[in-house]
Amino acid sequence: MKNDYKEHFIIENRIEELPVLSEKIEQLGKKWEFLSPLIMKINLVLEEALSNIIYYAFKDKEIHKIEVSISNKANKLIIEITDDGIPFDPTTSEQPDISLPASERPVGGLGIFLISKIMDTVGYSRKNNLNILTLTKFYENIERKNN
Amino acid sequence: MKISKEKITDFTVINIDGRIDTNNYSDLEEELNRLFNSRETNLIINCSGLNYICSSGLRVFLVTQKKAISVNGKLSFCNLQPAIKEIFTISGFTSIFQIFDTLEQAMNINSNLSC
Numbered sequence: 001m002k003n004d005y006k007e008h009f010i011i012e013n014r015i016e017e018l019p020v021l022s023e024k025i026e027q028l029g030k031k032w033e034f035l036s037p038l039i040m041k042i043n044l045v046l047e048e049a050l051s052n053i054i055y056y057a058f059k060d061k062e063i064h065k066i067e068v069s070i071s072n073k074a075n076k077l078i079i080e081i082t083d084d085g086i087p088f089d090p091t092t093s094e095q096p097d098i099s100l101p102a103s104e105r106p107v108g109g110l111g112i113f114l115i116s117k118i119m120d121t122v123g124y125s126r127k128n129n130l131n132i133l134t135l136t137k138f139y140e141n142i143e144r145k146n147n
Numbered sequence: 148m149k150i151s152k153e154k155i156t157d158f159t160v161i162n163i164d165g166r167i168d169t170n171n172y173s174d175l176e177e178e179l180n181r182l183f184n185s186r187e188t189n190l191i192i193n194c195s196g197l198n199y200i201c202s203s204g205l206r207v208f209l210v211t212q213k214k215a216i217s218v219n220g221k222l223s224f225c226n227l228q229p230a231i232k233e234i235f236t237i238s239g240f241t242s243i244f245q246i247f248d249t250l251e252q253a254m255n256i257n258s259n260l261s262c
Contacts, residue, residue: 015169022168037230040199044234047201051169098239102212110238111202117237 006071013054013064013083018047021068032072038143041118042070042077048111049081049090049133057085057131079119079135088131089124090115149196150178158254159187164196167204176207183211188220191253195226205238212243221245225253 007028011017022043029039050066058064067082095116096109115135116122123134148171149164159182167175182190192208212222223245227235235241247253 018169036198037233040230043199044201047169051201051203096239099242102209102243103216105209105213105239105243107206107209107213110205114202114234114237 005073006069009068009070011050011066011068013058013066013085015051015054017054018050021046021050025070028070033145034139035143035145038139041137042079045079045115045118045135046081048115049135052088052090052111053081053083053085053131057083057088059086075139075141077137077139079137081131081133081135083131084129085131087126089126090133091122091124148174150175152178152182154187155254158189158191160191160193160250162193162196166199167197167207168199168201169203172201172203172207175204176210179207179211183214188215188218190215190220190222191250192222192224193226193250194224194228194231197231198228200231200234202238205234205240208240208244223247223253225250 009021009024011021025043025046026039029036029042034042046068050068053066064084067080069080071078090112093112094109095113096106098105098113119135119137121134121136123136125132125134148166148168151162153160153162161178161182163175179190182188190211208222214220215222224235225247226249227246232246235244235246240246245253245256247256
C-alpha cells in the first residue's frame with residue numbers, strides 16, 4: 001500500500017520540468033492541508049536546488065534523471081534530492097553578505113542561501129557517484145488548514 | 148507571469164501578476180532593460196498580484212537597482228504579499244529597496260524625496 005505521508009517524483013534535467021513539478025507539489029501540499037505560504041516555500045526550495053543541478057551538475061548532453069522524495073510526518077518535512085551529476089556540496093557554498101548596500105551586493109549565491117534560510121537543516125552526502133541533498137523543515141500547526 | 152506598465156506622474160509603475168520563476172525571469176529582465184533604454188529609471192514595482200518569486204527573479208531586481216543607482220534612478224516596491232515580503236526580508240532586500248504598503252505611499256514618499 002502506498003504511504004500517505006511520502007511522495008516520490010522523478011524529473012529529467014530540463015528546466016521545463018520545474019513548472020510541472022511545481023504543479024504536483026501544489027496538489028500534494030493541498031492534500032496535506034498546507035496553507036499556500038508553506039507550499040510556496042517548498043516549491044521555492046525545490047526550484048533553487050533543482051535549477052542548480054540542471055544548470056551545473058551535468059557536463060554531458062545526455063538526459064539524466066533527478067529524484068525528489070518528500071515525506072511529511074509529525075510536523076516534519078524531509079526532502080531528499082538525488083542526482084548523478086558531478087560532486088557538489090551546497091553546504092560549503094559561501095553565503096552572500098546581505099548587509100551590503102545594493103551597489104556592493106554580489107548578484108550570485110542567493111539560491112542556496114534561500115534554501116538554507118527556509119529549511120531547518122541542509123545535509124549533503126556523496127554515495128555511489130550520487131549527490132544526495134537532504135533538507136528538513138519543522139513547520140507549525142498554523143501553517144496548515146484546520147489547525 | 149503578466150507584466151503591465153503605466154506612467155503615473157514621474158513614475159513608471161510596473162504591475163507584475165503571477166509567478167517569477169526560472170522559466171520566465173528573463174522576460175522580466177528584458178522588460179526592465181527596455182525601460183532603462185528608454186530612460187525610464189524611476190520605477191515602482193507593484194506586487195499585489197505577485198505570488199511567487201525565486202532567486203533568479205530577485206537577482207533581476209538587484210541588478211536593476213544597481214543600474215538605477217548609477218543613473219540616479221530608483222526601484223521601489225509596493226503591495227507585497229506577506230509570503231513575498233518574507234522572501235525579501237530573508238534575502239536582505241528590505242535594506243536595499245524601499246518597500247511600501249501601498250502604491251500611493253510609494254509615490255508620495257518618492258515625490259517628496261525628489262523635491
